[in-house]
Amino acid sequence: MKLTSRKSITAATAVAVLGGLSIAAAPTQAAGPVHSGATVHAGAAADGGLTARDLARLPLTDRHLTAHEKANLAVVLRAYHAAEGKSLDVDTFVGSFAEDGVFNDMVAGKAYRGSTLGDVLPYMANLFPDVHRDLKRITVHGDVISIELSIQGTFEGPLESPAGTVKPTGAKVDVPTADFWYLHDGKVEKFNCYPGYSTMYAQMGVDFDWASAVDHH
Template sequence: MESNEEVVRAAYRLAEGNVLDGPGFRALFTEDGTFNDVPNSLTFRGDQIPHALTGFASVFPDVHRELLHVHALGAVVAVELRIQGTHLGAFPTPAGEIRPTGNRIDVPTADLWYLRDGKIESFNCYNAANVLLAQLGAGPDFKAAIEAAETATTAA
């Protein structure tokens, strides 16, 4: 049986842009396993899990995860990494799509993997979404937030 660290390292290999094996990635999870994209409040369950990979790879087809530190602590594997790639696909947002910019991303990330009996039970990805958006040229719209708060205060 593979160690928990080996299972997690296999998951990263299967999620690389030049490999991208969604079914293989899914097979590493328990039947009811979850992939939690924490900054975006998204949870992928069961057979939805490969969609998290293919969705990201459609925007950054050369996606690569540079593993900086991997710590296996019993049933938990903690990883510090950088998600890297080139913005070559449309990036969906609530306001519409950001068309491909060709910009490179290099996003600091921390992942927590929880395993049971050699399978991934839960994967929590904490990527610096604000850094990713800034690297795409989509910084925060503070002016709109201030105007919305002022409008809400005036209406109250």
């Protein structure tokens, strides 16, 4: 894959607000194990870019990033921060996307664009008011950023289902997820999210009725 020119975007074009965003500790080598638990606080440089300290504490698979890649990473980290329960900011999240940008929930088979781009954030925050993304491994390659993470939170809001409303139980969820961000000119053109819904529902106490499905067929 050809890398986009590092002159296209400077780090000053993006704002990375990392306050309270928990990430995995930085791996010692690209293919080495990653241990979660480190926390990056508001450490953005005055010009809005990522500082060397910020980068050192991120779980990057390759630390040799161009200025263009650092700027792209800052955009994505800002979007994650805006999606946190403690710092929910729908406008900032939507503003990270290009005018024709799309957010694809690849598991549910739903696409959000335009005025619907911010719909997922309030929905998740209603289910899990303390929703949080634990970033475990980040790979930056030009305009593409791939992230292994966990979506964490406490089931404190009602879940509407085809069978009725599932009442909150206070259960903790830790959902394995893979995110793929595609950017152009400092904006997200496409965000493909692969959340582990089967794990999430099981942790929430929702068991799918396989027996009725077998009987139906």
